[in-house]
Amino acid sequence: MKFADFICHEAITTDLEADGKLEVIRQIVSVLVSAGKIEEQEFEGIVEAILKREELGSTGIGRGVAVPHTKHSTVEKLFGTVAISPSGVDFESLDGEKVHLLFLLISPPDRPGDHLRALENISRQLRDDTFCRFLKQSITPDDVWQLLEEADDNQFAS
């Protein structure tokens, strides 16, 4: 699976201001609403479901990266977006690092394989130090998109 298969370009955010988990997740989901990926009336339910998932164990996977996610019955195909927090968010990650890079994913209830492939793609690409660093330093959503395209073309990870 490639980034272009599931990342919503219009919902990429590079200037997350909030520093708490709750506020950051609300901000990212609200951008997905503005981008037309989520219906307005689903907003609260999706935020709540993502936070509930976080209670089971942080989705901070290390290296300053988190993958908050949920399943949702109205979703037919997995999608997500990227958000960057220049100041960092306390995400209770196992390695204790603040999170600067968030990949938020929403998937249909019955497609665990797609979710796993998306996580596999994200983590494989982020293993590359250069890609990870460049992403965190991105100033505009277009910078992020260009990096994702380069990663899809195998210009970073093996």
Add this chain to the structure above:
Amino acid sequence: MGNPPVSRILLIKGPQGLHARPAELFARTAMQYEAAIELIRVEIRVDAKSVLQLLTLGADQGTELVLEARGVDARQAVEALVQLVDRDFADEKNLNQEQAR
């Protein structure tokens, strides 16, 4: 070091595979041991104490993985991790939630 690793084969049983939550539990458990612990899927070999690295395995249901540990408490580490996978990553938190349903 220098000794052969303590090694076991693991089978991922859950329909959702080794996704974020089990990977977090696996890394959290591995971190309790001094031993160097690696998980191997064919040619990919990763540090079992890193959630990010575990997710790169993309291990779905039915995947066989090789667990290798080296160090003073390698045997105990392997034992704990094998048990975690055998009970399909059910930890206390999950069990309590199941009961609450």
